[in-house]
Amino acid sequence: MKKKILLPIFATFMIFSGVGMGSNNTAQAASVSELTATASKYIGVPYVYGGTTASGLDCSGFTQLVFKQLGYDLNRTAASQYKQGSAVSKSDLQPGDLVFFNTTGKVASHVGISLGGNKFVHAGTSTGVTEASLNSSYWAKRYNGAKRVASFGESNKVVAAVSSVEKEEVKDSAIDFTIYASRGEVAIQLAKTLGLNTSDTNSPFTDIKSSSKYAGAATALYKLGVFTGDEGKFNPASPLTRAQMAKVLVKAFDLKMKQDTLKFTDVPTSHWAHNDISILASNGITVGKGDGTFGTNDNVMLKHLTAFINRLQ
Structure with a gap:
């Protein structure tokens, strides 16, 4: 898959509006199924502060690793990832959107990846990489916004025909x-x-x-x-x-x-x-x-x- 560099907000806007970005807006996007499979294969990996590999991951190390494998570059920390992409309302979340939380008094001290709806996957300090719900009492009151740094195509699911x-x-x-x-x-x-x-x-x-x-x-x-x-x-x-x-x-x-x-x-x-x-x-x-x-x-x-x-x- 061709490598894609995530752009600042103003450049991302030009891609979405088709203004002056040449061939970049025709690059092949990863599918939702590829995103889900890539993120899910790390479920169960333990949380390690500063971790960026499958032997241990912190929250932004997890998001960075998943997106890297899909051909996108993310910044290293949750706070710097919060500066990428364009803002998305909670009601408009799509698979692949980054969801941010204030867990330490900072605007974006924790980050995860939306799976669509209220579900997201993240590297939690006490759980390691796991799925969670934005509606849970803990995450609901700490939710602090979302950013769309990439758009993912429709999932090409291979579904068994059931007689x-x-x-x-x-x-x-x-x-x-x-x-x-x-x-x-x-x-x-x-x-x-x-x-x-x-x-x-x-x-x-x-x-x-x-x-x-x-x-x-x-x-x-x-x-x-x-x-x-x-x-x-x-x-x-x-x-x-x-x-x-x-x-x-x-x-x-x-x-x-x-x-x-x-x-x-x-x-x-x-x-x-x-x-x-x-x-x-x-x-x-x-x-x-x-x-x-x-x-x-x-x-x-x-x-x-x-x-x-x-x-x-």
Whole structure:
């Protein structure tokens, strides 16, 4: 992607109005999906004052790193980033807008990246990189404005086509698979990441025909013992919980325990996935949800699936 230098407010205005900026306003923009995937892969990275790498990030180091990977230059500190771009009202926030907060008595002492609506992602001092809501009591009273330093194109989402038969599996829970990861999508992503041979489409599962796009991946993972099915079915259009995901990842990547430091309040030693979640945590693949829990029964979101896989590569 061509490198883009973020401009002062007056220059940005000329780009938006098409005045005198030549070919710069025809440069290809990153998509919303690229922005979200890039920001989400750092979820769980710990907060480190002055940190600018994936081993530790502070708030402006996080925003700078994400934008750099998308081809844009941001200033180093939250205060200097606040001087870039053009002001945006809270009601007009779009994915990629920088959101600023007064947390220390300064106009812009903290910065995050809007995901659209009230959601944003940031590197918090006590949570590390995590998602948060502008409507929470803490952030709502500290919100101090937003800046648009770049515009992101429409997301080109690759959404699995779900047949009427597959929809029957999840009709009661009304899962939105543009947000959540289906078992079929997990299989495809894992097979791709592991470099598995997916040419054998003779599926051992009764609900996956050889013509299904999931057949090769599901069969390859079955051979590895990653997915064994439920009474002969794979249930490709059903969601996967975070606890189930832990078990799948540990098996798929043959992860071993490094040091059991698990402290999640919702994962007692008696929990069936305690060992698998402990292994993920000991390998730095997860730090939980930021509130002391792992979210064992929460369905895995596509962006979290991407984050987990990126940390395993």
